[in-house]
Amino acid sequence: MAKREPHSFRTARGLISATAGLILSACVHTAAAQESGRLLATEGVSQVEGAAGGGLAPWALISGYETRDAIGATLHGTMIGLNDFGLGSVGASAGFYDRIELSYAHVWFDTGSAGGRLGLGDGYTFNMDVVGAKLRLFGDAVYDQDSWMPEVSAGVQWKAAGSHAVLHAIGAQSADGADVYVAATKLFLAESLLLNATLRGTKANQFGILGFGGDRDGSYSAQFEGSAAYLVTRRLAVGAEIRSKPDNLGFAREGTAYDAFAAYFLSKNLSATLAFVALGPIARQGDQNGIYVSLQTGF
Amino acid sequence: MMRVVFAAVLFLGAYGSARATDSLFEQLGGEPGIARIASNALDIYFTDPRISGDFDNINRDFLQPRFTAYLCRIAGGPCIYKGHSMKRAHKGLAINQAHFNAVVEDLETAMDRAGVPYHVQNRFLARLAPLERDIVTR
Amino acid sequence: MKGVVAGLAALPLGAMTADSSTIIQQHRAFSVAEVSLLRGGTLHFSNEDDFTHEIYIETPQFSFDSEEQEPGTVVNVTFPVSGHFAVHCHIHPKMHLDVDVQ
Numbered sequence: 163m164a165k166r167e168p169h170s171f172r173t174a175r176g177l178i179s180a181t182a183g184l185i186l187s188a189c190v191h192t193a194a195a196q197e198s199g200r201l202l203a204t205e206g207v208s209q210v211e212g213a214a215g216g217g218l219a220p221w222a223l224i225s226g227y228e229t230r231d232a233i234g235a236t237l238h239g240t241m242i243g244l245n246d247f248g249l250g251s252v253g254a255s256a257g258f259y260d261r262i263e264l265s266y267a268h269v270w271f272d273t274g275s276a277g278g279r280l281g282l283g284d285g286y287t288f289n290m291d292v293v294g295a296k297l298r299l300f301g302d303a304v305y306d307q308d309s310w311m312p313e314v315s316a317g318v319q320w321k322a323a324g325s326h327a328v329l330h331a332i333g334a335q336s337a338d339g340a341d342v343y344v345a346a347t348k349l350f351l352a353e354s355l356l357l358n359a360t361l362r363g364t365k366a367n368q369f370g371i372l373g374f375g376g377d378r379d380g381s382y383s384a385q386f387e388g389s390a391a392y393l394v395t396r397r398l399a400v401g402a403e404i405r406s407k408p409d410n411l412g413f414a415r416e417g418t419a420y421d422a423f424a425a426y427f428l429s430k431n432l433s434a435t436l437a438f439v440a441l442g443p444i445a446r447q448g449d450q451n452g453i454y455v456s457l458q459t460g461f
Numbered sequence: 462m463m464r465v466v467f468a469a470v471l472f473l474g475a476y477g478s479a480r481a482t483d484s485l486f487e488q489l490g491g492e493p494g495i496a497r498i499a500s501n502a503l504d505i506y507f508t509d510p511r512i513s514g515d516f517d518n519i520n521r522d523f524l525q526p527r528f529t530a531y532l533c534r535i536a537g538g539p540c541i542y543k544g545h546s547m548k549r550a551h552k553g554l555a556i557n558q559a560h561f562n563a564v565v566e567d568l569e570t571a572m573d574r575a576g577v578p579y580h581v582q583n584r585f586l587a588r589l590a591p592l593e594r595d596i597v598t599r
Numbered sequence: 600m601k602g603v604v605a606g607l608a609a610l611p612l613g614a615m616t617a618d619s620s621t622i623i624q625q626h627r628a629f630s631v632a633e634v635s636l637l638r639g640g641t642l643h644f645s646n647e648d649d650f651t652h653e654i655y656i657e658t659p660q661f662s663f664d665s666e667e668q669e670p671g672t673v674v675n676v677t678f679p680v681s682g683h684f685a686v687h688c689h690i691h692p693k694m695h696l697d698v699d700v701q
Contacts, residue, residue, distance in 0.1 A: 229557070302593075305590050305591060305593040353583075550650075553650055
């Protein structure tokens with residue numbers, strides 16, 4: 163068997179190249195940021211499937227730091243190092259007139275040495291592409307401070323996973339699927355607190371990386387995602403998230419994912435997020451906990 | 462050990478309740494604090510290239526006392542504001558969302574310079590944010 | 600005949616001198632930059648703007664202050680003496696009207 167470099171080295175290389183790419187684009191777009199319309203830290207970050215939100219949950223906010231008169235965009239790179247696996251995501255999103263958001267993310271899942279144990283080969287990597295669309299229905303999380311009304315958006319994430327043969331072998335019904343969700347986000351500015359609740363209809367196994375539907379359950383189920391963020395300073399937000407997941411595959415049980423995060427907004431162009439994540443059991447290797455690092459540039 | 466815990470609880474309770482009973486107006490520094498915030502903000506508005514065009518035909522001596530009285534009233538202070546509503550005062554200026562946000566950002570800077578703590582700033586901004594509906598006409 | 604020609608030649612080119620005139624205030628400006636008036640004549644300042652104005656004249660020969668002039672109101676200013684007078688607004692410093700009173 164060919165020797166593969168250690169899982170941690172590959173994670174580090176990926177993170178370094180993602181960082182370099184983002185810093186380069188941040189420098190290029192620094193001048194443009196002066197025109198950005200919206201206030202700092204009113205966008206959240208990019209969630210793992212590419213939509214604007216927390217790390218795990220999409221929010222109702224439209225990405226890109228722009229007002230209803232303009233278009234904004236973001237790029238993100240995320241690496242998650244778990245007990246037995248590495249998970250990464252790179253992507254882009256664009257927000258149009260604070261009304262529509264389009265996003266793309268490429269997600270990969272590196273099995274490391276667990277790949278060998280699973281019979282796939284050490285370092286076997288699953289891949290998934292996600293195209294997202296979000297429509298703001300009503301409300302404004304920032305300006306509507308005098309009412310209980312949240313900002314509410316509806317979205318869809320079209321997902322296509324690779325490794326079709328493996329997915330079929332583990333009991334997934336399909337390699338492609340679509341998640342639909344409704345998110346309600348409210349900034350309680352007087353309390354420096356942001357809350358989000360997302361309801362998602364999905365058949366995805368492990369976010370879609372292991373396909374859609376399975377032998378245990380082949381139908382859509384309603385899943386709940388919640389985020390709470392406290393604004394510590396103008397540039398720093400800390401918080402926690404929860405994301406429940408379906409459990410469709412008899413081969414490998416999965417459960418609810420959690421994270422506790424700190425997001426630092428250097429400027430309108432650059433934010434960095436660090437989180438502890440607990441993603442629950444993955445691919446029969448037990449509970450997967452670890453560190454999440456993400457960089458996002460906006461312009 | 463229990464005495465230390467008890468003292469800590471008393472201290473935190475006293476500290477917490479002292480903060481809770483300070484009104485927003487007091488937390489902003491009362492009338493002198495608000496006057497300083499308003500003056501700092503106008504200094505920035507008249508020179509911020511994003512919005513200084515909106516201020517190129519307004520007499521600061523006319524605007525400043527009214528702006529100060531308005532902020533004071535919004536903060537819950539005992540000031541009397543006799544000027545027009547925000548809607549009426551801004552109607553002819555065709556303000557857009559980006560300009561409104563720039564004004565808010567500059568107000569944050571003005572409050573930073575006046576030494577207002579971040580969370581107190583947010584309490585104040587929460588009362589001002591809904592004005593977006595009245596002020597933004599474009 | 601010569602007196603009539605001389606009198607006509609004395610008129611400033613392009614200016615109509617009358618005993619009253621209406622000046623419109625709009626977009627934080629006066630509708631004209633200058634106006635001519637006969638001594639004893641009246642200017643009617645009509646506020647068709649979205650903003651309150653407060654027009655004033657301050658010279659040794661003649662002063663005037665409208666106090667607050669709300670949108671939709673008209674302020675009448677009668678000029679009892681000849682001379683050149685500048686009309687300004689306390690609130691909007693770029694508003695300027697030159698009045699030439701004959």
